[in-house]
Amino acid sequence: MWNAASRLMSLVEIGFTEPIEGTILTEAQREQFDDARLKDHQVKHYxxxxxxxxVFEQILDRRTAKSVWDSLKRKFGGNLKVKKSLLNALRREFEVLEMKKDETITDYFARVMMVSNKMRSNGEEMPDKKIIEKILRTLTDKFTYVVVSIEESKDTDTMSIDELQSSLVVHEQKFRRPSNNDEDQVLNVVGRSSTNNRERGTYRGRGNGRGRTNFNKATVECYKCHDLGHFQYECPKWKNDANYAELEEKMSCC
Structure with missing residues (x-):
């Protein structure tokens, strides 16, 4: 396997040269060139x-594996000035990274890791500790107490990036649950209160407040007029409509 890899690598480093057109080759030489040509195509394909x-579209016209390899080295590895310039740009991008308000933990980690991995591939030392500290510094304000808790209870020097992400995702899910539960609770309370009040109005007479629990109706919306502060059965417009209907009925009977 090692010998095969070495032969393929030699095609990348030394290259393959087609015989000059018109050259008369022996059967053995022809087989040797055919074999080398096939291997060169394989390496170029890899x-x-x-x-x-x-990048592929830019180097598609290269005829041999060596010409492809040389082009890649010039673009990404062979030119130290280009590599240094790219690394400086990545450092600036990493420095200004911050979590967006509507961004999830998973999405923010993906952005940070994409830049970090590019820096690593260009020779930058990027230990997990550096990435973890960057993330903890740049989370949104709602994670402030979580960051303090993590820094006090865990050793960020030995913590892995996956461990940090897992911990933050758990807290993120907790942030979402209370808001949904609170909204459901308010809707249930309003619904129960509205039902109870309508029942009391039916059996005890409207306006009778005996046994009624203290409930702030400031945020209650009337289904009749859509104003705040009263239920539908208490709506003045409801009463006005009822009186008007009664008057019409009397006039029609006359």
Missing amino acids: LFQAIDRT
């Missing part, structure tokens, strides 16, 4: 599979 599509 290189094409390993690169991004946008």
Whole structure:
């Protein structure tokens, strides 16, 4: 396996040269060139599979594996100035990273890790500790007490990035649950109060407040007029409509 890899690597480093047109080759030489040509195509295919599509389209016209490899080195590894410039740009991007207000923990971690991995691939030392400290510094305000808790209860020097993400996702889910529960609770309370009050109005006479629990109706919306502060059965417009209907009925009888 090692010998095979070495032979393929030699095609990348040394290259394959087609015989000059018109050269008379022996059967053995022809077989040797055919074998080398086939291996060169294989290596070039492996290189094409390993690169991004946008880069692939730029080097598609390269005829040999060596020409593809040389082009890639010039673009990404061979030019130290280009590499340094790219790394500086990534450092600036990493420095200004902050979690957006509507962003989830998972999405923010993905953004941070994408930049961090690019920096690593360009030779930057990016230990987990540095990434963890960056994330903890740049979370939104609602995670402030969570960050304090993590820093006090856990050793961020030995914590893994996956462990931090898992912990923050759990807290994020807790943030979401109370808001939904609170909303459901308010709706249930309003619904029960409205039902109870209508029942009392039916059996005890409207306006009778005996046994009624203290309930702030400031946020109650009337289903009749949609104003706040009273239930539908208490609505003045409801009473006005009822009186008007009664008057019409009397006039029709006359």
